[in-house]
Amino acid sequence: MPTQTVSSQKPQPSLELDHVSRVYDGRPVVRDLSLRLEPGQVTCLLGPSGCGKSTTLRMAAGVERQDSGRVLSEGRVLSDDAIHLPPERREIGLMFQDFALFPHLTVADNIGFGLRALSGRERARRIGDLLDRIGLPGFADSFPHQLSGGEQQRVALARALAPQPRILLMDEPFSGLDNRLRDEIRDETLSLLKEEGTTVLLVTHEPDEAMRMADQICLMRQGRIVQSGAPYNVYNTPVDRDAAAFFSDINVVRGVSRNAITETPFGQFLTPGFGEEENVEIIIRPQHLKLDFDRSGSGPNPTPQDGAPARGLVERARFMGHESLVEMRMEYDGSMLKATIPGVFLPQAGTPLWMSLRRDRCFVFPAGTRRGATAPQK
Numbered sequence: 001m002p003t004q005t006v007s008s009q010k011p012q013p014s015l016e017l018d019h020v021s022r023v024y025d026g027r028p029v030v031r032d033l034s035l036r037l038e039p040g041q042v043t044c045l046l047g048p049s050g051c052g053k054s055t056t057l058r059m060a061a062g063v064e065r066q067d068s069g070r071v072l073s074e075g076r077v078l079s080d081d082a083i084h085l086p087p088e089r090r091e092i093g094l095m096f097q098d099f100a101l102f103p104h105l106t107v108a109d110n111i112g113f114g115l116r117a118l119s120g121r122e123r124a125r126r127i128g129d130l131l132d133r134i135g136l137p138g139f140a141d142s143f144p145h146q147l148s149g150g151e152q153q154r155v156a157l158a159r160a161l162a163p164q165p166r167i168l169l170m171d172e173p174f175s176g177l178d179n180r181l182r183d184e185i186r187d188e189t190l191s192l193l194k195e196e197g198t199t200v201l202l203v204t205h206e207p208d209e210a211m212r213m214a215d216q217i218c219l220m221r222q223g224r225i226v227q228s229g230a231p232y233n234v235y236n237t238p239v240d241r242d243a244a245a246f247f248s249d250i251n252v253v254r255g256v257s258r259n260a261i262t263e264t265p266f267g268q269f270l271t272p273g274f275g276e277e278e279n280v281e282i283i284i285r286p287q288h289l290k291l292d293f294d295r296s297g298s299g300p301n302p303t304p305q306d307g308a309p310a311r312g313l314v315e316r317a318r319f320m321g322h323e324s325l326v327e328m329r330m331e332y333d334g335s336m337l338k339a340t341i342p343g344v345f346l347p348q349a350g351t352p353l354w355m356s357l358r359r360d361r362c363f364v365f366p367a368g369t370r371r372g373a374t375a376p377q378k
């Protein structure tokens, strides 16, 4: 096999992209991107449409060749300037959005498509086992057109996993399913992937999907990975304002740093490392903005955890199912802030309420910059 081995002291990732780049028509769409898939883990490439996720996945698969950089598997070079193994020689499974089953083959033959090397008995055993595990034991002789969308998706997953690929690359595999079914199929898929111990790279533009599925999220923007880590860390310590905003609505409180302190209607924030007179943005998610009733013009006492409260008037309140969304207009400067409150809380428009910010959930960034994170305020 025309491959080379690269020595390394660290445990080898199942798949590694090493400084890969891709240019289309003179436009860089993947820029110097490095990524490691750890064995048995689900890694989600998450980002807005057009940021280069699918191109990255196609280079990992070998369907497409990078202009520069390398693709390795367990330290073995799969593709670089000299070598390029085709997809079928990479022991990689692929599953795309249009998971097109072969319409003229039965469910069993679709699942068994990649198992032609096995004996008839072994093949039948593996197909039967997978049919049981996807919850479709009686469907072996059905044809794809006789199945619902969710059932077809399950069969496509079984087909992709049947040859026991070490690595499965999935490009928006759930996007053809309706919302309710999607959650169910995602959970089933994750259980099956974990049972099989498959290493997965999953491309999605949906933060909820990445949070639900991933061991590691790689957040992409304009051809680069701007942040990667466990879902909890990526959500709770965003690298910049846009990274925070990708996962939920955000509130932005603005101020100016003077002597390493930024005054806001919610009290002082420490802004060490900021320039004198530098504009500061304090970001907080709506669920971390607290609301309190107005008691004859005064609010709750300031605390180290929540800083000082600021008063506002309810602009509108809406019931969203499991929570209520309250939009507040700040008395201080007329700006709008949003709070989400669990359960039913629907104050009348014009009601005065006091808002405070959970300090440990605030992110402080220089205004208008990307990737300039400082630590959350303690």
Ligand SMILES: Nc1ncnc2c1ncn2[C@@H]1O[C@H](COP(=O)(O)OP(=O)(O)OP(=O)(O)O)[C@@H](O)[C@H]1O
Pocket (backbone or CB within 6 Å): 024, 025, 029, 047, 048, 049, 050, 051, 052, 053, 054, 055, 056, 205
């Ligand atoms: N074969 C191609 N030729 C020219 N441009 C391409 C080609 N494939 C993709 N592009 C462009 O490269 C950019 C990145 O595309 P890519 O499909 O990787 O993004 P994506 O993040 O997966 O987006 P989406 O979620 O919409 O699929 C896009 O602007 C796209 O139009």
